[in-house]
Every structure is written in C-alpha cells, then in structure tokens.
Amino acid sequence: MEEKKNKIGGWFKIHQLVKEGNLEELKEELKKPETNVNAQKADGWTPSHLAALNDRLDCLVELVRYGANLHIQDKIGKTPYSLALSQNNFCLKFILENMTLSETFEKIKSGEEIEMTKEELEERDQEGASILHMACIFGRYELIGKLIGKGIQVNDRDKHENTGIHHSCVYGYREIVSLLAGVGGEIDAINSKNMTPLLLSCRFGFADVVKLLIQKGADLKKTSKNLTNAIHYSCFNGNENCAQILLQTKTAVEMINSQRVDGKTPAHLAAQHGHLKSLQILCSFGADLSIEDKNSDTPFTLAALNKQKEIIKWILRTRESVYQSQSKQSLIHLFVNSNDFDMLKLLLSSSRFDVNVKDKDGNSPAHLACKNSAYESLVLLLKFGCDIHTKNNENKFPKDLCTDFKCSDLISKAENHKLFPSRVQQFECTSRKSTALTLVWSQPRSLEKISSYLIELKSENGPIISKLLKSKTHDITVRRLLPNTLYSFKIRAQNEFGMGEWSKKLLSCQTGSPTVPDTIVExxxxxxxxxxxxxxxxxxxxxxxxxxxxxxxxxxxxxxxxxxxxxxxxxxxxxxxxxxxxxxxxxxxxxxxxxxxxxxxxxxxxxxxxxxxx
Known part of the structure; x- marks a missing residue:
C-alpha cells in the first residue's frame, strides 16, 4: 500500500529524486520508514540503477548507506554495475567497492597480491571485465606492470568495448595511461559509446592526462555518438584547464565552433552550465557567440534561460552584441511571462534590450505583464520607460488586457503622471553664512521610495552661476558660495520611475558678509x-x-x-x-x-x- 502511495506516474518518488539529482530531498525521503531503498519500477530498475546510469555518485552513496542492494538485476539482467560500466562513470569504482566480487577481484580491490595463475589471468566477470580492467579501475600500477610482464593483452576489451586505458582515464591515473600507451595500448580506442580515452579525460577533468594523450598523438577530432568532441566535454563540466591545453593545438582551435547533433558549440555548453572561465577561454581563442543551436538558441540565450547571471553580466559587459535569436520570443517577453523580476531587471539594466519589443501577436512586454497580472514586472517595465499607449495586433492597449485591479490602477497612474513624486511643498533656508547656505525640505508623496533630490542653484547678482546639486537626505549645506550674494533654488524629487516636477516657487537666500575664518576642527x-x-x-x-x-x-x-x-x-x-x-x-x-x-x-x-x- 505504501509503495503505491509513493508512486508518481509509474515512478517511485525515490526514483524521481535520484534522476533529478535532488540529494537533499533524497536524504529526507530515505529517513522515512516506509521508503523502500530497493523499490523496483516496472522494468526492474532500482534507484541504484538510475544513479549508476546518470552518474549520481552522491545519491548512490546515500542509497548504499541506507542498505541499497547493488546485486539486484532488472528485467533483462542488468545490475547497477552493468550500467556504470557501460557509461564509464565515477559510480563504477564505488559500486565495485560495495559489491561482493570474485576472490581474485576482491584481492585486487583490497590491494592484496595475486598468484598470477592461468585461471586468474583469464578470469572475467559477467560484464567481460578482466583482471587488467579491475587493476586499472583500482589504480594498481605495480600489478599492471606484472601483468604486462606476463604477456597480458593491453588492448583487451570488456563487453562494452572498454580497454584498460579507458578505465584509467576515468579516474585520472596518468602513470597507468603512460605505462599502457608505452607498450602498445591504443590511445584512440573507441568503446560502445564511441568514447575515446581523450574524451573521457576531458569529461572528468584530468588535465595532466589530456596533456599526455595529446603528446602521445591522440586524435582530437574523435567524437562520441552525438558528435561531442573533447572541447565540448571540457566546457560542459567546466574543466577549463583541459580546454586551455586542448586549445594550444591548431586542430582544437579549428574545431572551436564545432556543433554537436543538437547544434550546441562548446560555448553553448559553457554558457548553459555557468562555466564563466571556460567561456572566457573559448572567446579568447575566437569562439563565435552568434551561432544558434537546433532550438535557435545562442550561448547568451541559454545562459539567460538557465539564469547564469555571471555569464550574462560578462557577455553584456564585454561583447558588442548579445546575440539573441531573432526567430524566437524575446527574452524580455519570456521573463515577463514567468514574472522573473531578477532576470528581467538584469537584462533591462544593461540598456541593450528594447523594453517595447513586440512578439508575433504584436504584444509588448507591458501587454503580457498586464495579461498575466505580473505587477512587479509591470512596475519594472514602467521604470525603464515602456510605452503604455502601444497597441497589439488586436488593436488593444496594455490596460485592455489587465485582469486585476493592481495592474489596472498602476497603468492609470502612469497615464495621469502619478508614478513620479509630487512637488516638494516646504522648502526653506535654515542657516546663512558668508559662503554657505543650509536648505531643508519636506518629503513629497511618492508611489515608490524616493531615491534622491535634485536642486538647481542660480546666482541672482554677482558672477552668473548655475549648477545642479544632488542629495539623498532632506537637507543640504551648499558651500563655497560668494558672500553678499543672492541665490535662488528650486528642487524636485526622484524615484525609480523618474523625476517629479520642480517646486512651484523659487527659494531665494542671500549669503552674509565676510567674517573671520571658521575654527579649525581638529x-x-x-x-x-x-x-x-x-x-x-x-x-x-x-x-x-x-x-x-x-x-x-x-x-x-x-x-x-x-x-x-x-x-x-x-x-x-x-x-x-x-x-x-x-x-x-x-x-x-x-x-x-x-x-x-x-x-x-x-x-x-x-x-x-x-x-x-x-
């Protein structure tokens, strides 16, 4: 009964959390007595199967802590170990460490010596992994040297076409890679996923192994089945050191704008996943940020969609164009639709986006804000000067689409110029000196918090002086004036929508006659x-x-x-x-x-x- 209650669309909740990589919620779910850590879906998959397939090592550690059985097979006989081995990921070693293996493989795992009998040298597990593969997974350098001395096949493959070099690259065992490559190990060997040792090293971020493989002549043009190359893998995971090493070669520079099956370049991946340093390196070698993927997204668009704010700020600050796709809904419309205030403000603050841009239906961002009752977004659009008198294709103004009073009232205030502060009513001089005047004033009415006051100063006699002063408080002491001179002042307040009107009357004040200097303060x-x-x-x-x-x-x-x-x-x-x-x-x-x-x-x-x- 409890298992049925915990199912979501045919999935157990625990499966869904593992698939999403939601570690914190997974921990809470595992604490519940009714949670079955080995629950199987219709295909026989446990949460551990999903963790192994998707390289969710952190989730797998928690599952094992709560008693996950890593020997459970699905409907076609696959265990988590089978899936991890097929994917060449970090989970593989952890799974083997927490499984019961054959006597020989247990010795390799624990670091014990083996006798090198014919049976041991020829032993394989259910996935075709040999004694060499296990030694490479567990980093047994000396044992591998002995196996080579016994004439073992260094390019031997398991059922997933992995060689010892493949496994060594997953864990960054540079010395083992060098050892195997030195005795005929294939550095461009391709496994069942079309992954080469170089691709794996870039994926997992082992720059020293990447450098070694390049020195050994690894083919940088090799790709996985979806045309992901070494630069793609480096940038996907933010392994900027690997990208930097690759781009020292002419071949990699020529491939810098290469596209995967989905059209994504390395720059798309770096921007999408928030790897600013990787993106900066790519741009320094000439990456083109105007390229669109199969969804018509540019790197900037993907950064915005994934709310990678540092990437967005850097592109806006350093690039001449933001390279937004012209064939899709604008990002301004998108963030108004989702009422994403922070992202909308970030884009509008750059002054690189048209606040009145229209979509295919002729709707401006203000139309959508009114239609979706996105009050905060509407306030922001008004602050950045949106046009509330523009019509869409149905001949309707933004106000015509309002569905709630708040947005409608805000538009009405904008129409009647009531968004800005009212006039300052009380404005007076409270202190006169020969070269300074102190002015104070009352706070006017304002829909939004007043951010500052602007004061205009003019001399009425003597040398003509006219200048603007700014204050964030309700008073100001204007210094360095001329003695015995009449000055006039007017003031207006500013909020985030803009400036209010100037005060109705001029304030006239005269400085006093020259006097002895002020006392030195300290x-x-x-x-x-x-x-x-x-x-x-x-x-x-x-x-x-x-x-x-x-x-x-x-x-x-x-x-x-x-x-x-x-x-x-x-x-x-x-x-x-x-x-x-x-x-x-x-x-x-x-x-x-x-x-x-x-x-x-x-x-x-x-x-x-x-x-x-x-």
Whole structure:
C-alpha cells in the first residue's frame, strides 16, 4: 500500500529524486520508514540503477548507506554495475567497492597480491571485465606492470568495448595511461559509446592526462555518438584547464565552433552550465557567440534561460552584441511571462534590450505583464520607460488586457503622471553664512521610495552661476558660495520611475558678509622625531575672505612654557623643530583673513620620540 502511495506516474518518488539529482530531498525521503531503498519500477530498475546510469555518485552513496542492494538485476539482467560500466562513470569504482566480487577481484580491490595463475589471468566477470580492467579501475600500477610482464593483452576489451586505458582515464591515473600507451595500448580506442580515452579525460577533468594523450598523438577530432568532441566535454563540466591545453593545438582551435547533433558549440555548453572561465577561454581563442543551436538558441540565450547571471553580466559587459535569436520570443517577453523580476531587471539594466519589443501577436512586454497580472514586472517595465499607449495586433492597449485591479490602477497612474513624486511643498533656508547656505525640505508623496533630490542653484547678482546639486537626505549645506550674494533654488524629487516636477516657487537666500575664518576642527600628527613634530589639519572655511596666515601655540607640558609660531603658507601643515625628546607638547592653531583671527582650535597633545640609542 505504501509503495503505491509513493508512486508518481509509474515512478517511485525515490526514483524521481535520484534522476533529478535532488540529494537533499533524497536524504529526507530515505529517513522515512516506509521508503523502500530497493523499490523496483516496472522494468526492474532500482534507484541504484538510475544513479549508476546518470552518474549520481552522491545519491548512490546515500542509497548504499541506507542498505541499497547493488546485486539486484532488472528485467533483462542488468545490475547497477552493468550500467556504470557501460557509461564509464565515477559510480563504477564505488559500486565495485560495495559489491561482493570474485576472490581474485576482491584481492585486487583490497590491494592484496595475486598468484598470477592461468585461471586468474583469464578470469572475467559477467560484464567481460578482466583482471587488467579491475587493476586499472583500482589504480594498481605495480600489478599492471606484472601483468604486462606476463604477456597480458593491453588492448583487451570488456563487453562494452572498454580497454584498460579507458578505465584509467576515468579516474585520472596518468602513470597507468603512460605505462599502457608505452607498450602498445591504443590511445584512440573507441568503446560502445564511441568514447575515446581523450574524451573521457576531458569529461572528468584530468588535465595532466589530456596533456599526455595529446603528446602521445591522440586524435582530437574523435567524437562520441552525438558528435561531442573533447572541447565540448571540457566546457560542459567546466574543466577549463583541459580546454586551455586542448586549445594550444591548431586542430582544437579549428574545431572551436564545432556543433554537436543538437547544434550546441562548446560555448553553448559553457554558457548553459555557468562555466564563466571556460567561456572566457573559448572567446579568447575566437569562439563565435552568434551561432544558434537546433532550438535557435545562442550561448547568451541559454545562459539567460538557465539564469547564469555571471555569464550574462560578462557577455553584456564585454561583447558588442548579445546575440539573441531573432526567430524566437524575446527574452524580455519570456521573463515577463514567468514574472522573473531578477532576470528581467538584469537584462533591462544593461540598456541593450528594447523594453517595447513586440512578439508575433504584436504584444509588448507591458501587454503580457498586464495579461498575466505580473505587477512587479509591470512596475519594472514602467521604470525603464515602456510605452503604455502601444497597441497589439488586436488593436488593444496594455490596460485592455489587465485582469486585476493592481495592474489596472498602476497603468492609470502612469497615464495621469502619478508614478513620479509630487512637488516638494516646504522648502526653506535654515542657516546663512558668508559662503554657505543650509536648505531643508519636506518629503513629497511618492508611489515608490524616493531615491534622491535634485536642486538647481542660480546666482541672482554677482558672477552668473548655475549648477545642479544632488542629495539623498532632506537637507543640504551648499558651500563655497560668494558672500553678499543672492541665490535662488528650486528642487524636485526622484524615484525609480523618474523625476517629479520642480517646486512651484523659487527659494531665494542671500549669503552674509565676510567674517573671520571658521575654527579649525581638529589637528593631526603627520610625523614625529625625537626633536620635531609635524602637524596637519583640514583647511577651515574662509567665510568669504582668503586665509592669509596661521598662528600656532606650542606648550611644553613639563615646563609650562609656551611659544608662538606663525606661517603665511597656504599649505595646511607645520613643522615644530628644536624640541626635547620624549616630551609631551600641547598644540593649538588658528587662522586669519582680512576680517581678523578665528578662534583657537581645541588643544591636542603630542609627544616626541625617545632619544635614539647610539
């Protein structure tokens, strides 16, 4: 009863989770008492069969942990071992490690010596795997050397046409590959899946083996049954080191845009699976990103469909064209249809996509957003300037397709220009100085959060000045103005939809007459020696008249004596010399313009260095 309840369309749930590679949900499912880890489908397949076929090693480990029986056969006698061997994948070794093998093969697995009897040398299992194949799977280098000495056939094949070199390449045993190739092992041997040792090495990412095989003369043009070549395999799994080694050869560079049966180039695979480094390497060798596969998808399209954001950002940033297929629905339409806000924003933010592009029915993205009640997408489209007055082939506006109030109301606000912030009503000057004015204002109404305020400044008398200022808060102090000058200001707010209208009335404010400089806020120690101190400070506001002089008071704390120094340098720095070593001094500074002296700044304490040891 429980097994029937756990079936989904003829599949047990546990089978489905393994097929999808959903490890976390599989772990939770295996914890349930009613879950049968060895449940068989109609064809006799257990979850372990699926894991072996699809190279789901992580799933297989969990299944075995919960008691999976790896000896179970399906309706035609195949075990998980049979499937893993036929696919040349990582699961093979793990399956053998967790199966009971013949006495000879168990010794190979455990690293024990074997007697090399005729029976042992000729032994094969049900899949045709020999003692050499097992030694290659388990990396028994010394044993392989002895087998070669006994005259074993190095190109011997199992039922799936795998040689010892095939198995060695799956696990990256470079020394074994070199050993076998050196005594006549076929480096371009093809198994039942049309896989060569080079293809397997690229698939599993063993760059040192790839390099060795190329040095031994491996044929880079060999492909699997679906025309997948070595570059395809390297990029599919993000094995950029393998791709880099391959592309050092003229042959590989000439094949860089080769297409599989499905039309995918290596660039398609790298982009689809999010392997940015691999894609960058391909492009550096001249990969063409405009090529479309059999589904009319370019590498960029596949990256977008699979939400590979780093790939998308890199292509948008570095390529002149995004190479979007012209024969398919635009990506903007696609992400509006799925209400995928993040992807839609990523594409629109690049300014490389038309926010008003139309599909075959004449629908703009705004039409689809209204039709699908995709409110968030509609908000985003409006922010990027979509046209709400465009008609589709049925002579309908986006608003005509609205199915809910929120989208309809949003369109109405856009029509009445209510998406933008209202005018700033209260705008005043709260502080006047000779060279600075402080302005404050109230926050206006806004559908979206206000992102900033734009203030326009003009001088009404004196030299003509006109400039724009920006603030993210509700106040601003405008500095470096001219004294005794009348300035006018106007302000408007900005949200993500755009700018509101300028304030209705101009705010007029006059700066004051020149005064003494502001007090220096703080002085800092720049450097010190045993007989000197160098201080620095931020120049104060001169309040309308240029600073002409600085005055310094330095007090020896231990003696209580003070000295005054003066400087007419404009450089905000001064050096006190002829001081005592390891002595504390109090220092303060003030500045002077034509109006007079500023207030002294707060005293700061500094100490000279200890005397140096001779």
């Amino acid at each position: 002085i800092f120690l720049k450097s010190r020696n045993e007989d000197s101190l160098i201080i620095t400070w931020t120049p104060p506001e001169d309040n309308g008249d240029q600073i002409t002089e600085y005055e310094f008071e330095i007090t020896n704390v231990s003696k209580g004596s003070s000295n005054i120094h003066k400087s007419n340098s404009s450089l905000p720095q001064f050096c006190f010399q002829n001081l005592n070593p390891d002595t504390e001094y109090l220092i303060r500074v003030r500045s002077k313009n034509a109006i007079g002296w500023s207030q002294w700044c707060m005293e700061e304490s500094f100490r000279t260095k200890l005397p140096s040891k001779n």
